[in-house]
Amino acid sequence: MAKPATIEDVASLAGVSIATVSRALNEPGKVADTTRRKVIAAVAQTGYTTNAMARNLRTRKSNMILILAPDVGDPNFSNILVGLETAASKRGYGILIGNTQNDPSRETDYLRFISSNQADGLILLTGHLPFGLAAQKPAVRLPPIVAVNEPLPDADIPFVGVDNVEGVRTAAEHLISQGHTRIAFLGRGASAIARMREAGYRKAMEGAGLRIDPSFVLECEGTTEGGRGAVERMFVRDRLPSAFLCVNDAAALGVIISLSARGYQLPRDFSVMGFDDISYASFVTPPLTTMKQPRHDIGAASMDLLLTMLEGIEPRSRQVLLRADLILRNSVAMHRR
Amino acid sequence: MAKPATIEDVASLAGVSIATVSRALNEPGKVADTTRRKVIAAVAQTGYTTNAMARNLRTRKSNMILILAPDVGDPNFSNILVGLETAASKRGYGILIGNTQNDPSRETDYLRFISSNQADGLILLTGHLPFGLAAQKPAVRLPPIVAVNEPLPDADIPFVGVDNVEGVRTAAEHLISQGHTRIAFLGRGASAIARMREAGYRKAMEGAGLRIDPSFVLECEGTTEGGRGAVERMFVRDRLPSAFLCVNDAAALGVIISLSARGYQLPRDFSVMGFDDISYASFVTPPLTTMKQPRHDIGAASMDLLLTMLEGIEPRSRQVLLRADLILRNSVAMHRR
DNA sequence: GATGCTGGTGTAAACCTTTTCATAAATCAT
DNA sequence: ATGATTTATGAAAAGGTTTACACCAGCATC
Numbered sequence: 001m002a003k004p005a006t007i008e009d010v011a012s013l014a015g016v017s018i019a020t021v022s023r024a025l026n027e028p029g030k031v032a033d034t035t036r037r038k039v040i041a042a043v044a045q046t047g048y049t050t051n052a053m054a055r056n057l058r059t060r061k062s063n064m065i066l067i068l069a070p071d072v073g074d075p076n077f078s079n080i081l082v083g084l085e086t087a088a089s090k091r092g093y094g095i096l097i098g099n100t101q102n103d104p105s106r107e108t109d110y111l112r113f114i115s116s117n118q119a120d121g122l123i124l125l126t127g128h129l130p131f132g133l134a135a136q137k138p139a140v141r142l143p144p145i146v147a148v149n150e151p152l153p154d155a156d157i158p159f160v161g162v163d164n165v166e167g168v169r170t171a172a173e174h175l176i177s178q179g180h181t182r183i184a185f186l187g188r189g190a191s192a193i194a195r196m197r198e199a200g201y202r203k204a205m206e207g208a209g210l211r212i213d214p215s216f217v218l219e220c221e222g223t224t225e226g227g228r229g230a231v232e233r234m235f236v237r238d239r240l241p242s243a244f245l246c247v248n249d250a251a252a253l254g255v256i257i258s259l260s261a262r263g264y265q266l267p268r269d270f271s272v273m274g275f276d277d278i279s280y281a282s283f284v285t286p287p288l289t290t291m292k293q294p295r296h297d298i299g300a301a302s303m304d305l306l307l308t309m310l311e312g313i314e315p316r317s318r319q320v321l322l323r324a325d326l327i328l329r330n331s332v333a334m335h336r337r
Numbered sequence: 338m339a340k341p342a343t344i345e346d347v348a349s350l351a352g353v354s355i356a357t358v359s360r361a362l363n364e365p366g367k368v369a370d371t372t373r374r375k376v377i378a379a380v381a382q383t384g385y386t387t388n389a390m391a392r393n394l395r396t397r398k399s400n401m402i403l404i405l406a407p408d409v410g411d412p413n414f415s416n417i418l419v420g421l422e423t424a425a426s427k428r429g430y431g432i433l434i435g436n437t438q439n440d441p442s443r444e445t446d447y448l449r450f451i452s453s454n455q456a457d458g459l460i461l462l463t464g465h466l467p468f469g470l471a472a473q474k475p476a477v478r479l480p481p482i483v484a485v486n487e488p489l490p491d492a493d494i495p496f497v498g499v500d501n502v503e504g505v506r507t508a509a510e511h512l513i514s515q516g517h518t519r520i521a522f523l524g525r526g527a528s529a530i531a532r533m534r535e536a537g538y539r540k541a542m543e544g545a546g547l548r549i550d551p552s553f554v555l556e557c558e559g560t561t562e563g564g565r566g567a568v569e570r571m572f573v574r575d576r577l578p579s580a581f582l583c584v585n586d587a588a589a590l591g592v593i594i595s596l597s598a599r600g601y602q603l604p605r606d607f608s609v610m611g612f613d614d615i616s617y618a619s620f621v622t623p624p625l626t627t628m629k630q631p632r633h634d635i636g637a638a639s640m641d642l643l644l645t646m647l648e649g650i651e652p653r654s655r656q657v658l659l660r661a662d663l664i665l666r667n668s669v670a671m672h673r674r
Numbered sequence: 675g676a677t678g679c680t681g682g683t684g685t686a687a688a689c690c691t692t693t694t695c696a697t698a699a700a701t702c703a704t
Numbered sequence: 705a706t707g708a709t710t711t712a713t714g715a716a717a718a719g720g721t722t723t724a725c726a727c728c729a730g731c732a733t734c
Contacts, residue, residue: 004452006690017714022692032712052453053394054690057719062390064433072422075616078415085409085436089443094433094450096401099422106426113431116389224620253620260622279412280617283561283590285597343720354684359722369682391720394689
């Protein structure tokens, strides 16, 4: 029992050739009933399990997917991850994860997995092609790729994610439906996501015939600190909004903290909305009204897309947009005129 | 450029044998300077990159570590994950993750990675040996394993995690130092972690010569719901504690929500402590005083331990306990007598 | 001048599969 | 009964490395 059993052990025990063993296991239809039974008996007896390395070498497939994410610890990513994992595992694939921390050298480093055939496909949560895969012509041949969460700017890569502009538009329309007209958008930024979310905001305002006060659109990183800072900058002004629509929940959280610290009562004095529905959105005081990203579904859908691409099927559409759902909690109130 | 270059292409271009190429790449010392230069030039020209499958087949090593966790989306796990990933990647290993959801069949399924040589070692965040690895004698040969976060009950497997009893003891001592004597422990449970944390609580109480009111030790799942429920059960009693020490932050959160809903002012009326320092501990009102788990370090330490075991070195100690740090926020106040 | 090392290289085996191609047996049509 | 087709199997190649072993030249040792 020192060495694990090989296909030859099974073959000789079953009294057949190794080719037959292989077929009995992989294409049971192509083998006679009686021999198949002999083979599986021999497999059971030897405890044989096929050596994946040898198989992968021969078939030039690894049944592994490499996932590159800037920070796997980020709750937003980690939940997408479980969707990815579930879908992959359901189809017999394993996932290999790379935490890049947006470090170009780490991104490059991870490409070894694909250039050395250890991964058949690539899922990008980073918002850009890995450094080193970008401009070059043949250096590393592109495997099938799908971008998740954040679309890739230049490259023409299939994308799966939430419909950011529709989502934020829905959010803004909810605020408008509550009588708000002076709605600030906190989160203007350079990233694709920030731009799309701002676009959704503008679309809703325009659709309702509301003028956007330019001073109500603030640059703001999508972090708690960012939201805090934006509020501080806003309060040096004379005109104030009645509602804050934030680029994401983290920023909204900062806004709530900052407004509470200034002694305001929420949602009586101001309404606040976020986007994402991160786990603690429901634990803040007041509980945050927000748009829920279907993170698990996003993960599953992107993995499914990638795996069908791997099967050689061109995806019907190069973009899958999932709807964000409005989650009503208690950070938004009717506007008191 | 259709096929990727193989070692033979490099060899013939450099005018040497494939053995020399292999040596030039893997044991540069064993090859003459001039030939080594020829080889690396040829590598550069062909864009050669060694086929990992072939190498793994030959060397019987995959340079992969399988990580089994019940829920990768759990913020506690996902942060350990980045520590694991960082340490692995630093030493040239890749990580393969399996989300088991505590489903025995999924646990068994993931063993294929180790039985098929696709992973050299195993990290368990599950608190138990994977189903199917447990009782059997030879079925799957045990790879090097380290348990993280939660020790394995029966098996003698190296463990890395936070020192739960010392940690909770520190927490309890903090409450005692604030003048509290009637301290409830919410979180009695069957899991190893729950037991250790309860032990820390008892140790501190005993050390301070305080009697533990048995009705102050409550069963309670480590979830927000669990914490809520425990408070409700407690409030049918006539005697109430002045401080709640919770098995983890999630439960503490439930306690805070429940107490606030009953109209109490925190920390004036009751003090509350948690354990873990999950990300939103600082965002609750009042911000939660708790013990911080060094999650990143835990991940890194366990991966380091596993990798040294893989190198054939027996670990100096089969248990690494990291200290939890007291994080002072605002959910604990001096006891008003 | 024979002997023994040493450092550098090449040959070929081994790792374990999958799969092509050939062969033999069995089935079918005529 | 003959030839054509199908079905089931085996022999062997291919996949791309690493590495044990053999070899050879150069050099030091006695």
